[in-house]
Amino acid sequence: MTEAKPQAAAAAPSRAGMKKELPEHFKAYRHVWVFVEVERGQVHPVSFELMGEGRKLADQLGVELAGVVLGPPGEATQAAVAECFAYGADLAYRVEDPLLADYRNEPFSKALTDLVNTYKPEILLLGATTLGRDLAGSVATTLLTGLTADCTELAVDQDGSLAATRPTFGGSLLCTIYTLNFRPQMATVRPRVMAMPERRERPIGRVVTHPLGLVEDDIVTKILSFLPDRDAGTSNLAYADVVVAGGMGLGAAENFQLVRALARTIGAEFGCSRPVVQKGWMPSDRQIGQTGKTIRPKLYIAAGISGAIQHRVGVEGADLIVAINTDRNAPIFDFAHVGLVADAIRLLPALTDAFARRLSPHNRDKLAG
Numbered sequence: 272m273t274e275a276k277p278q279a280a281a282a283a284p285s286r287a288g289m290k291k292e293l294p295e296h297f298k299a300y301r302h303v304w305v306f307v308e309v310e311r312g313q314v315h316p317v318s319f320e321l322m323g324e325g326r327k328l329a330d331q332l333g334v335e336l337a338g339v340v341l342g343p344p345g346e347a348t349q350a351a352v353a354e355c356f357a358y359g360a361d362l363a364y365r366v367e368d369p370l371l372a373d374y375r376n377e378p379f380s381k382a383l384t385d386l387v388n389t390y391k392p393e394i395l396l397l398g399a400t401t402l403g404r405d406l407a408g409s410v411a412t413t414l415l416t417g418l419t420a421d422c423t424e425l426a427v428d429q430d431g432s433l434a435a436t437r438p439t440f441g442g443s444l445l446c447t448i449y450t451l452n453f454r455p456q457m458a459t460v461r462p463r464v465m466a467m468p469e470r471r472e473r474p475i476g477r478v479v480t481h482p483l484g485l486v487e488d489d490i491v492t493k494i495l496s497f498l499p500d501r502d503a504g505t506s507n508l509a510y511a512d513v514v515v516a517g518g519m520g521l522g523a524a525e526n527f528q529l530v531r532a533l534a535r536t537i538g539a540e541f542g543c544s545r546p547v548v549q550k551g552w553m554p555s556d557r558q559i560g561q562t563g564k565t566i567r568p569k570l571y572i573a574a575g576i577s578g579a580i581q582h583r584v585g586v587e588g589a590d591l592i593v594a595i596n597t598d599r600n601a602p603i604f605d606f607a608h609v610g611l612v613a614d615a616i617r618l619l620p621a622l623t624d625a626f627a628r629r630l631s632p633h634n635r636d637k638l639a640g
Contacts, residue, residue, distance in 0.1 A: 284514065291549075292451075293452060302394075303334060304337045304338075304364070306383065308398055308402055308403055308436065309340060309348065310402060311373075315398055315400055317398035317403075318466070320402050321360055321460060322360065323358065323359065323465060325394075328348045336360065337362050338358075338362075338363045338364070339386060340355065341429070342366075344500065347425070348365070348367055353475050356473045356474070356475055356476050357471060357473055361477070362476055365479070366386065368482075368524070369482070373494045374402050376405055377408055377489075377491065378483060378485050378490055381484070384410055387414060387455060391454070391455075394433050394455055395455040398459065398461070399462075400462065414455070415453065416457060417453055417455040418456045418459070419435035421561065427456060432450070436451060440498075461565045461581075462567050463510070463565040466588070468566070473503060505512065505556060508559065509564050512570070512574070513534075513537060513540070513568055513569065515541050515570045515572045515574070516576060517521075517547065517553075517584050518573070518577060519544065519546045519575060519577075520576065520598075521574065524552035524553075529616065529623070530619065533622055533623045539572075542566075543556065544576045545562060558584060568589050569590045571592045571593065572622075573593070573603060574609070575592045575597075576594070576596070576603055576605060578606065579602060580602075583602070583603075585607055587606055592607040593611070594611065595611045595613055596610075609633055
């Protein structure tokens with residue numbers, strides 16, 4: 272009697288072996304959309320950063336780029352629509368309604384979902400802000416499509432699919448995610464991950480107006496009042512031209528006064544790495560990295576930071592990275608433009624003193640120029 276040999280388990284399908292088979296009703300989905308985040312009359316800069324990235328994707332696919340503006344009737348909403356064209360959009364979709372004056376998930380989700388179902392975009396990009404993350408998850412769930420969050424890179428694959436890359440496993444790896452058989456392909460991108468495109472004065476192009484189709488009684492959440500965060504704006508890490516940051520190599524919480532002193536002397540913002548926040552040495556709004564703030568300064572000085580990948584993806588857009596570390600094998604030296612093997616506790620006061628002698632109060636703000 273012949274004994275049957277166990278069969279080898281089938282190999283998991285690779286990306287190369289997967290075939291995109293779009294259902295027939297998804298084949299009409301075309302064009303690239305960017306959700307333009309407007310809150311209390313102000314457009315979040317990440318929307319313009321996504322316009323620049325969306326323009327590249329649209330050109331690669333040979334389709335149009337559209338901005339999506341949701342807001343109340345008035346000048347602020349009209350201005351946001353005009354800015355879409357200034358940053359490269361071919362057309363804009365607008366939903367104007369008093370119910371959209373303040374962000375609430377229900378009316379915003381309905382407005383964006385209705386637009387998608389009616390006009391059928393192939394790609395939909397949103398900023399990974401507090402508002403954008405809430406809205407993106409709700410819309411993707413409603414549309415039963417995929418969503419790749421906190422992307423660091425967007426590209427178009429050979430077959431026209433959106434290749435969305437993001438860190439995973441706590442920032443130790445980068446993975447590229449595809450939404451092969453559903454539309455739209457959705458992704459969120461954090462502020463300052465993408466470069467800000469050049470703004471050009473352009474006439475307002477095609478604007479498609481769509482109704483909201485809700486009344487206040489349809490919405491469960493009510494706006495009672497608006498209380499601004501008294502600490503809002505105290506940290507401007509994401510958009511600072513010069514940033515000084517410290518890591519665990521500084522040894523103790525009291526040594527972060529050295530980081531603050533240098534930042535104050537050169538007119539910079541100050542920050543830290545994730546382990547420092549976990550230790551309780553610095554507040555979370557000062558954290559730099561994939562799970563904190565992404566920055567693109569002209570000058571970044573990192574003192575006592577090892578440079579793990581979750582920190583790297585948050586700073587590699589800087590024009591000039593100066594790293595100070597006693598460990599000559601620290602990962603940060605792999606991507607820093609200038610590396611100093613030195614004790615930051617001794618070097619930071621020396622740098623502060625040198626800058627204080629060279630910089631007057633009048634030219635301090637011009638350091639990054």
